[in-house]
Amino acid sequence: MSTVLRARALGKKYKQRWALQNCNLNVPSGRVVGLVGPNGAGKSTLLNLASGMLAPTAGTIEVCGGRPAADVNQLTKVGFVAQDAPVYSGLSVRDHLDLGRHLNPAWNDEVAQDRIRRLGLDPKQRAGKLSGGQRAQLALTLGIAKQPELLILDEPVAALDPLARREFMQSLMESVAEQEMSVILSSHLVSDIERTCDYLIVLVDSRVQVAGDLDELLAAHYRLVGPRRETDTLPSDQQIISESHTDKQSTYLVRTASPIHDPSWTVSQLSLEDLVLAYMHGAATTHERPQLEVLR
Numbered sequence: 366m367s368t369v370l371r372a373r374a375l376g377k378k379y380k381q382r383w384a385l386q387n388c389n390l391n392v393p394s395g396r397v398v399g400l401v402g403p404n405g406a407g408k409s410t411l412l413n414l415a416s417g418m419l420a421p422t423a424g425t426i427e428v429c430g431g432r433p434a435a436d437v438n439q440l441t442k443v444g445f446v447a448q449d450a451p452v453y454s455g456l457s458v459r460d461h462l463d464l465g466r467h468l469n470p471a472w473n474d475e476v477a478q479d480r481i482r483r484l485g486l487d488p489k490q491r492a493g494k495l496s497g498g499q500r501a502q503l504a505l506t507l508g509i510a511k512q513p514e515l516l517i518l519d520e521p522v523a524a525l526d527p528l529a530r531r532e533f534m535q536s537l538m539e540s541v542a543e544q545e546m547s548v549i550l551s552s553h554l555v556s557d558i559e560r561t562c563d564y565l566i567v568l569v570d571s572r573v574q575v576a577g578d579l580d581e582l583l584a585a586h587y588r589l590v591g592p593r594r595e596t597d598t599l600p601s602d603q604q605i606i607s608e609s610h611t612d613k614q615s616t617y618l619v620r621t622a623s624p625i626h627d628p629s630w631t632v633s634q635l636s637l638e639d640l641v642l643a644y645m646h647g648a649a650t651t652h653e654r655p656q657l658e659v660l661r
């Protein structure tokens with residue numbers, strides 16, 4: 366199985382503060398990866414390192430088998446749509462497509478023109494006059510028509526209303542299905558991740574808390590509710606992600622590869638939202654609880 370992103374002890378420091386620390390990842394190719402975490406967790410930092418916009422302070426990162434943005438070949442392989450979908454406000458939609466055609470050797474003009482038509486964008490319209498959603502769609506169009514091996518999207522739907530968000534994600538999924546493309550996208554919205562992603566990375570407070578195949582992660586996490594028990598009474602193969610207690614009752618969210626047979630527990634599976642929040646809560650027990658927007 367080939368790897369689209371590999372990070373080893375990767376770190377990025379701004380002045381005295383680590384924005385990303387000891388990040389180790391092996392993301393398989395052909396997946397749609399959801400990168401989730403609270404504000405300031407380090408998501409943009411990781412995506413900027415992956416696109417070559419930033420250089421690591423520590424460790425290494427490889428995308429599509431090479432150092433990000435190392436040469437023209439590497440630049441061709443990776444598409445990056447930064448946060449807030451940056452476009453040139455003085456240029457028209459058509460100018461953007463012309464620019465894309467000239468700058469990208471694997472540019473697919475048919476895909477670009479078709480998307481613009483389907484979105485109902487006027488080619489003569491200046492990008493500065495488009496709505497936030499239309500700008501995001503234009504930026505996504507440029508990323509998709511470039512036909513990269515890896516498309517990186519930093520909070521692509523943040524500015525969109527729920528309907529526009531769903532349409533945006535749908536059109537992204539159609540393009541993924543049509544092209545052989547890996548995608549890494551960051552989002553605060555668990556519902557978007559749930560609908561579109563098959564691989565999850567949870568980043569909190571500059572550290573990767575968990576990463577892996579979404580279905581495998583969901584299958585390996587449980588909520589245990591039962592009479593109050595101390596942490597050290599749980600089997601060692603159960604990794605405690607978060608816990609809460611009342612005088613009489615304990616609730617644990619655990620990760621384990623083994624089935625749970627203990628009859629004193631009421632056992633249930635976790636939703637994706639539960640899982641993400643458990644890792645955020647677990648990582649934040651010494652801090653204020655981070656905010657995660659959960660929209661349905």
Ligand SMILES: Nc1ncnc2c1ncn2[C@@H]1O[C@H](COP(=O)(O)OP(=O)(O)OP(=O)(O)O)[C@@H](O)[C@H]1O
Pocket residue numbers: 379380383384402403404405406407408409410411
């Ligand atoms: N250019 C910079 N100079 C100094 N500090 C920075 C810079 N960029 C980011 N940081 C800090 O690094 C940390 C991680 O920021 P980053 O933008 O990667 O987080 P994020 O998870 O993308 O957040 P958000 O969800 O709010 O976009 C934050 O504490 C932020 O203040």
